[in-house]
Amino acid sequence: MSPTLTAYVNGQFMPLDAATIHIEDRGFQFADGIYEVVACLDGHFLDLDAHLARLQRSCEAVQIPLPCSLDDMADLIQQTYERNPYSDAMVYVQITRGVAPRSHLPHHQLTPTLIITSRHLPQPSDEKVATGVKGITLQDIRWKHCEIKSIALLASVMGKQEAHARGADEAFWLNEQGHVLEGCSTNILAIIDGVLVTHPLDRQVLGGITRNMAIAVAKVHAMHVEERPWTLDEVGISEMMMSSTTNAVMPITTLNEKAVGDGKAGVQSLQIRRWMIEEMERLRAA
Numbered sequence: 670m671s672p673t674l675t676a677y678v679n680g681q682f683m684p685l686d687a688a689t690i691h692i693e694d695r696g697f698q699f700a701d702g703i704y705e706v707v708a709c710l711d712g713h714f715l716d717l718d719a720h721l722a723r724l725q726r727s728c729e730a731v732q733i734p735l736p737c738s739l740d741d742m743a744d745l746i747q748q749t750y751e752r753n754p755y756s757d758a759m760v761y762v763q764i765t766r767g768v769a770p771r772s773h774l775p776h777h778q779l780t781p782t783l784i785i786t787s788r789h790l791p792q793p794s795d796e797k798v799a800t801g802v803k804g805i806t807l808q809d810i811r812w813k814h815c816e817i818k819s820i821a822l823l824a825s826v827m828g829k830q831e832a833h834a835r836g837a838d839e840a841f842w843l844n845e846q847g848h849v850l851e852g853c854s855t856n857i858l859a860i861i862d863g864v865l866v867t868h869p870l871d872r873q874v875l876g877g878i879t880r881n882m883a884i885a886v887a888k889v890h891a892m893h894v895e896e897r898p899w900t901l902d903e904v905g906i907s908e909m910m911m912s913s914t915t916n917a918v919m920p921i922t923t924l925n926e927k928a929v930g931d932g933k934a935g936v937q938s939l940q941i942r943r944w945m946i947e948e949m950e951r952l953r954a955a
């Protein structure tokens with residue numbers, strides 16, 4: 670029997686299966702909302718403050734008032750985690766502008782909708798880490814504010830479908846200059862001439878919390894890091910990896926059906942992953 674899950678919906682905890690929102694919620698009608706995902710390991714949240722700060726930035730960017738203070742949000746996230754059966758969990762927070770008769774322009778200040786759910790955070794098997802993931806590249810068809818963690822994810826869904834249809838795990842977006850931006854739900858980093866390279870933070874990419882963590886551990890261990898645009902035809906690319914809350918860092922071994930580097934999980938990608946896992950284990954044991 671599958672466990673009973675609990676969702677937080679607008680002030681109440683309730684069984685997930687019974688949780689509903691109004692059909693005129695602007696999240697449903699217009700994808701007028703933002704979200705956040707934070708990992709919890711044995712009761713310890715990974716970079717919760719950074720996730721809450723990004724949640725606040727996303728709300729501000731689309732002018733949705735935060736439904737509660739960040740301290741209260743942290744408390745609700747904690748409670749949702751505790752009311753669900755997973756010790757390793759990914760907790761999803763979604764905030765929409767609220768419920769109103771359908772009209773593009775929100776006519777007055779609405780009460781935002783807030784839902785929080787908790788799901789099991791799966792860990793990839795050692796074999797999957799060693800094999801690495803397969804990627805494809807696609808021309809970026811998304812909007813021009815990818816720094817906002819918007820719930821409008823149709824382009825990402827289409828990208829994932831295309832990747833799946835082509836036997837790959839993730840699709841990575843290229844802009845018109847051929848710059849490698851990020852994946853549908855991941856950031857992408859490369860090792861180029863021994864340097865860890867990733868696209869700089871601008872409106873073309875989400876400022877991934879895991880991307881920041883990867884950069885931070887690399888710098889701590891004296892690895893050279895460059896945040897700059899990069900393209901697939903650069904000489905000296907030996908490795909690629911993707912980062913996200915749900916994956917930490919995973920090596921990319923195949924891109925567009927061609928081997929990345931020697932086609933094996935990159936040594937430095939695996940090293941960065943290990944450093945990150947060590948930090949997570951320290952957090953777990955704290």
Ligand SMILES: Cc1ncc(COP(=O)(O)O)c(C=O)c1O
Pocket residue numbers: 706851852853854855856874875876877878879880912913914915
């Ligand atoms: C487009 C996009 N880029 C990057 C990421 C990775 O962000 P984070 O490391 O904060 O999970 C995500 C996560 O959902 C994403 O959707």
